Amino acid sequence: NAGVTQTPKFRILKIGQSMTLQCTQDMNHNYMYWYRQDPGMGLKLIYYSVGAGITDKGEVPNGYNVSRSTTEDFPLRLELAAPSQTSVYFCASSSEIGGRFRDTEAFFGQGTRLTVV
Amino acid sequence: AQKVTQAQTEISVVEKEDVTLDCVYETRDTTYYLFWYKQPPSGELVFLIRRNSFDEQNEISGRYSWNFQKSTSSFNFTITASQVVDSAVYFCALSEANTGFQKLVFGTGTRLLVSP
Numbered sequence: 475n476a477g478v479t480q481t482p483k484f485r486i487l488k489i490g491q492s493m494t495l496q497c498t499q500d501m502n503h504n505y506m507y508w509y510r511q512d513p514g515m516g517l518k519l520i521y522y523s524v525g526a527g528i529t530d531k532g533e534v535p536n537g538y539n540v541s542r543s544t545t546e547d548f549p550l551r552l553e554l555a556a557p558s559q560t561s562v563y564f565c566a567s568s569s570e571i572g573g574r575f576r577d578t579e580a581f582f583g584q585g586t587r588l589t590v591v
Numbered sequence: 592a593q594k595v596t597q598a599q600t601e602i603s604v605v606e607k608e609d610v611t612l613d614c615v616y617e618t619r620d621t622t623y624y625l626f627w628y629k630q631p632p633s634g635e636l637v638f639l640i641r642r643n644s645f646d647e648q649n650e651i652s653g654r655y656s657w658n659f660q661k662s663t664s665s666f667n668f669t670i671t672a673s674q675v676v677d678s679a680v681y682f683c684a685l686s687e688a689n690t691g692f693q694k695l696v697f698g699t700g701t702r703l704l705v706s707p
Binding site for chain 1: 595600630634638682695697698699
């Protein structure tokens with residue numbers, strides 16, 4: 475099983491450029507998330523989705539956009555890259571069992587290291 | 592508001608020593624989950640354990656053990672007989688019913704360095 479796959483693994487952007495971080499999962503999970511990890515910090519939630527066509531903001535959504543047209547894919551869009559967006563980005567997915575989250579955990583991708591110069 | 596505090600920024604031990612990583616959490620919810628994740632030098636996040644707020648039983652898995660105490664809002668992680676491969680950053684995380692169980696709030700992590 476591939477699990478959660480993120481592309482690219484590394485990227486350098488110039489200020490003002492735009493890009494899309496790709497995320498796909500093959501576990502048929504209904505929940506997907508984007509987190510960012512700044513140096514020496516924990517992960518912070520950017521956006522999340524509870525299913526195809528439904529997205530919502532997390533703790534740090536400014537400067538990002540997402541879409542969820544399919545269960546499998548959850549791309550993250552940076553429209554006007556800024557140095558403050560230099561970070562490692564993690565995509566994750568999870569599911570519920572029997573309508574409960576009791577036995578769920580979040581599965582993470584390998585991360586995308588983004589540098590904005 | 593929910594919050595996770597990992598006061599230990601970095602811990603250095605020599606192989607075979609026991610080490611405990613502290614985690615203190617804040618939540619107003621009575622139903623929540625606590626997690627530990629490991630982030631090795633390669634960068635990925637590896638799930639270690641999940642604990643729900645109704646189960647205060649301590650858990651042991653090989654050299655790993657977890658001590659959950661609601662009275663002190665702590666969920667500490669102990670590695671017994673540490674090994675070099677345990678070197679990583681360890682994150683404690685919390686999710687709660689009110690904000691959706693699936694949304695994790697992470698601590699800032701504890702970097703563990705195990706030297707031979």
